[in-house]
Amino acid sequence: MDDISAAQSELQCSNCAGQCIYDPAQQALVCTSCATRYGLETEHDDRAAQEFDFDPDTPEDDSPVLAETRVHHCETCGGDVVFVGQTLSERCAYCDGPVVLATSDTGYQTKALIPFRVPEHDAQVAALDWVAKRWAAPSDLNAVVAKARVAGLYVPFWTFDSEEAVNYWAKYKIRRNKRTVVRKTSGALRITFDDLLVPASPHITPLIRDGILHDFEPRRLRPYRPGYLAGFGAERHHQSVAEGLAANAEDKDLLIRNRIKGHLGKSGVHDVRYITDTSGVRYRRILLPVWILHYQYKGAAMKVVVCGMQGRTYGERPFSWAKLTGYAAVLSGLTIAFGLAWGAGGLL
């Protein structure tokens, strides 16, 4: 990604001088002309899972670098996707909008990535299968989505570790002699966040992350090599560590509040306030593989995302108001019939 010529030499087949692309099924570079296989394993692969310390009180030593590369800048969504080897698409991998080509990009150096394991065909099937299983989806949705193709893309992610020493105050309700009484409580707990995955791209929402990334296995990380990107697009990291932590603040707040409620173990917990002393922040700047299927439904751009590691699928979908109304009518009808029978039967 940092040097086009170095990347090109790694992608050239030493057997026939043809072009190689990364094959998820074979987990290796494969020549598109003579099918020669080139493994990308190195003796340093186990170092890819290394985490880096972050101290918010000292300046970050990780600074962005200007790299000569082929960048497709999307004029619709502003996304920047870089390619090594052959460029497969003239459209944006995120929103399918038109792109303009640039020759350099300023971003942070990627430390590691997890290579694709799910082939394109399997991803296409998974995306279509996910759409077909949607309740109350418009009847023509399958036909619309079937025309779209998945695009393979490495998306920038953070993993964050931290130790949180939390002091909290909350209120909860109890029933006392048929009255509801509000009680105050306080306490302390320690929370350890390990490998909290945070998208470093505005194109992968936290909701899609939670739909496709259930299990993160650091042992699958590999040191960054252009060969892994051959045949796919990739977005570079453009956030500083502080920006990454800030992007995750809302999710972390929600998780801490949920842990506090669990720690109290009482019902009716509300007005939760807390302060936390965060220490031991460690991070990784990584790329994770996803297949993105774009489609337009009645003018709205939507996407279905398939995890390139396990094949889990999640995305955006439209609803059919006619079907929603129909389902609501059936459910209400059943509830009304049950209620009428209950009342007519003279039950409590």
Place this chain on the structure above:
Amino acid sequence: MRKLITVYEAKHELKHGSAGWLRSIRGWSMVAFWLMTTWFAATIIGDWAVNGDLGAAIDRGWLRLRILLEIAMAIMESD
């Protein structure tokens, strides 16, 4: 109905305990309130239809309503 489908999809497809999962299942009590309200109104109408006395049907519904409110509070607290 849309909330019911969102909650169903979250329960089956999102990582349990994640921020996205917590956001998606938040507000599921609206579905329960809608069903309980519909059911309660129907019980009054059913009672009225059989006995022909709306006032008496409403009077008999008070205990049912109190129990429903207790259930609704418990649901609201766990949402």
